[in-house]
Amino acid sequence: MEASFASVKTDLMNNNTAAAVERIQRYLEEPNDIPLNIAITGESKSGKSTFLNALRGIKSKDEGAAPTSMTQTPMEVTPYPHPNYPNVTLWDLPGIGTTKFPADEYLELAGFERFDFFIIISDTRFRENDVKLAQEIQKMKKKFYFVRSKIDNNIRDEERKKDFSKEETLRKIRDDSVQGLRDLGFESPQVFLVSSFKPHIYEFSELHETLERELPAHKRDALLRAMPSFSLKIINKITVFQSRIKYWATLSAAVAAVPVPGLSAATFNLSMMVSVVTDYVTGFGLDKQSLEKLAASSGVSYDDLCADIKSELAKEKITKEFFMIMFISLASKAALMAAEKVSRWIPIIVTAASMGISFTTTYLTLSDFLSQLADDAQRVFKRALVLETSV
Incomplete structure (x- = not known):
């Protein structure tokens, strides 16, 4: 994984954004293949x-x-x-x-x-x-x-x-x-x-x-x-999701900094966020179908399980407005942290400033989303286990 990301850095250092985008997309799609x-x-x-x-x-x-x-x-x-x-x-x-x-x-x-x-x-x-x-x-x-x-x-x-x-x-x-x-x-x-x-x-x-x-x-x-999440031990799933965030963030930054044919930054970020968050929700078993199955098997009502979900990400269909609010709320924080994140993940190139803010905003947003949903998954499974262990 790190070797793959090193190649992405090399592409960006050489101002070859299109190659970096292609390399990242290929890496992110690989698990599906x-x-x-x-x-x-x-x-x-x-x-x-x-x-x-x-x-x-x-x-x-x-x-x-x-x-x-x-x-x-x-x-x-x-x-x-x-x-x-x-x-x-x-x-x-x-x-x-x-x-x-x-x-x-x-x-x-x-x-x-x-x-x-x-x-x-x-x-x-x-x-x-x-x-x-x-x-x-x-x-x-x-x-x-x-x-x-x-x-x-x-x-x-x-x-x-x-x-x-x-x-x-x-x-x-x-x-x-x-x-x-x-x-x-x-x-x-x-x-x-x-x-x-x-x-x-x-x-x-x-x-x-x-x-x-x-x-x-x-x-x-x-x-x-x-595989569905069968227990509270979801740390491995969190690790897998977290390891990909820097790739999504770099891809977002590259598209924002240097236009790539066929990719609009705004369109990409919206579709990317929807896709990634949907993967989180399904992966943690917080989608409606998984919660209904857990309710049926545990004896805890669907409504009671949903009551332990705090994040809006797993409650409502995600809209463009939702992501706009989230990005705005994190933008100032991202700008302050950009230098640190860029120094760790992306090379200093001509577009480093714009890439840094875009990278860090995406990185922080997805990390925050992941944390919210992981916490929700823990609460939901604890609630499901209470009835079983008390019988």
């Missing part, structure tokens, strides 16, 4: 489709959702593009060991080369075919993860017992799952306990963090942007 393919497999009725929809941040009744009918069992490898990030695709794989997908030919028939990692799901216990698949994936030097689904059903069933303990129930499910895999010959398995209907509790967030940690860097950004 990097494919991320996630394979999800398991036996029929194991909760694959519901899990797949949860990862895409949609409900089963939404358009494009994977069908969750108990009578519909996929017999083909079926792709489901992410609704907001089409470069991210989740693939519903038929259960291993079916007539069309025998265990010894499963990976080849499924087209294993295209997948970045596999998620193997079971709602009861993992079976011999699951272990065979995991071992074959290991041989191919690809990642896989065991997921024990429908944990909410187990908790609900156990709650009827007099001596019920949520912690003890979860421990027993984990121990049984791990021991079952060991008995089938799989050493040191890691199993994630999840509920696709309540992704903000149990171990969806631990699974998410493990995927982030183990994916290559260029794939990690695609995952971070596309």
Whole structure:
């Protein structure tokens, strides 16, 4: 990233603004071009489709959702593009060991080369075919993860017992799952306990963090942007968004200082702000669809979740007037800070003064927007967790 920005500085030093603009635009668009393919497999009725929809941040009744009918069992490898990030695709794989997908030919028939990692799901216990698949994936030097689904059903069933303990129930499910895999010959398995209907509790967030940690860097950004925020641990998402702000600010400054064919500074700044802020709102799960899904899964009303949102950015449709007010309010502060920001990010060239003010205003504005929405996301998820932890 820094090497890329160094090239931008060089272009600006040489007064080659058009080249700098092109380089920045290419860098900012790159995450949308990097494919991320996630394979999800398991036996029929194991909760694959519901899990797949949860990862895409949609409900089963939404358009494009994977069908969750108990009578519909996929017999083909079926792709489901992410609704907001089409470069991210989740693939519903038929259960291993079916007539069309025998265990010894499963990976080849499924087209294993295209997948970045596999998620193997079971709602009861993992079976011999699951272990065979995991071992074959290991041989191919690809990642896989065991997921024990429908944990909410187990908790609900156990709650009827007099001596019920949520912690003890979860421990027993984990121990049984791990021991079952060991008995089938799989050493040191890691199993994630999840509920696709309540992704903000149990171990969806631990699974998410493990995927982030183990994916290559260029794939990690695609995952971070596309996956819903399942927990209060959103620092990685903030880091990804923050790292791009200097590019947006430099692009804004370059367009403002030296006209580039086809780009108006005013038009660019408006469309850029709308695009970036929309990405923040969706990325933090503060859009209406995400909040409705969180309300349904947590039991906290949609209105109560919205009450914790302070920023107007996530409340109303952003208008030109809104951005004008924000820019005016930050302009004087930006002018005072321009020298410091320019010395850090953009080289001193003929247009340094005008570029500095434009750069700093954009930089401060987007940083402020990001901070507001990150704080809102923290408050919303804390509210959603209160009811769960008090039950």
